[in-house]
Amino acid sequence: MQLDVFTLVPHAFAWLTEQRPVATVLGGELDLRLFSYRDTTPLRAGQVDDEPYGGGAGMVLRVDVVAAALDAAYGADPGRRVVALTPKGRQLDQQVVEELAAEPQLALLSARFEGFDERVVEHLSTDAISIGPYVLSNGDLPAMVLVDAIARRLPGAINEESGAWESFSSELGGGLEYPHYTRPPEFRGWRVPDVLLSGDHGKIEEWRREQSRRRTVL
Ligand SMILES: C[S@@+](CC[C@H](N)C(=O)[O-])C[C@H]1O[C@@H](n2cnc3c(N)ncnc32)[C@H](O)[C@@H]1O
Numbered sequence: 001m002q003l004d005v006f007t008l009v010p011h012a013f014a015w016l017t018e019q020r021p022v023a024t025v026l027g028g029e030l031d032l033r034l035f036s037y038r039d040t041t042p043l044r045a046g047q048v049d050d051e052p053y054g055g056g057a058g059m060v061l062r063v064d065v066v067a068a069a070l071d072a073a074y075g076a077d078p079g080r081r082v083v084a085l086t087p088k089g090r091q092l093d094q095q096v097v098e099e100l101a102a103e104p105q106l107a108l109l110s111a112r113f114e115g116f117d118e119r120v121v122e123h124l125s126t127d128a129i130s131i132g133p134y135v136l137s138n139g140d141l142p143a144m145v146l147v148d149a150i151a152r153r154l155p156g157a158i159n160e161e162s163g164a165w166e167s168f169s170s171e172l173g174g175g176l177e178y179p180h181y182t183r184p185p186e187f188r189g190w191r192v193p194d195v196l197l198s199g200d201h202g203k204i205e206e207w208r209r210e211q212s213r214r215r216t217v218l
Helices: 010-018 063-074 094-101 118-124 140-151 160-164 201-217
Strands: 002-007 031-036 081-091 105-109 127-130
Touching: 002 010, 002 063, 002 140, 010 031, 010 140, 031 063, 063 105, 063 118, 081 094, 081 118, 081 140, 094 140, 105 140, 127 140
Parallel strands: 002 031, 002 105, 081 105, 081 127
Antiparallel strands: none
16 A cells, blocks of 8 residues: 655654554555655745634644645545545544555545645545544644554564454454453452363353453443
């Protein structure tokens, strides 16, 4: 998958690219490209934002700046879904992640300040996505959330079994994952459930499905 991120701080993504699962698929299943709006801005001195019409606090990321960045990367037609990250977008969940991870190419637009000139969302983007009902200072963390969530759905990113049996997976009916335990079997009197030590794989699977169901309805 070719995943492009348009941002004002490409270097902020350095940490993410060193971490698994992104690092695992980078250069293979994932071609992650980072574009800075400042590199292609048509304005002088790297300007990318401006005061809001009608007055008010903060600066707005200009539509001509975002258009120039997209034009430089793709020409007239991006030929892919272009996702504006905004608290006003469709809320991200695992279904949206699966949908986006199935795209061969995808672009993510991050903003700062007061956000995008609305024409970016209306005319330059195909989707608007929010990572939750709260406001962050910029779209870089939301973009990283999406890059990570998408990367772990790409072939070879994680152990296939753990990907199939995690929270929100179809194996668990879209429910939450069952609890995990490891050694020691008892610590401060807190015992690991006996069934997990029984070696009976049928019973263990039954117990895990039941735990998943219980957690999901709570
Ligand atoms: C300070 S926010 C702008 C908030 C905007 N003035 C509002 O009230 O909706 C700056 C940028 O951070 C990003 N952002 C902040 N919270 C977000 C969220 N929950 N989901 C996705 N992007 C978010 C967006 O790119 C947004 O344009």
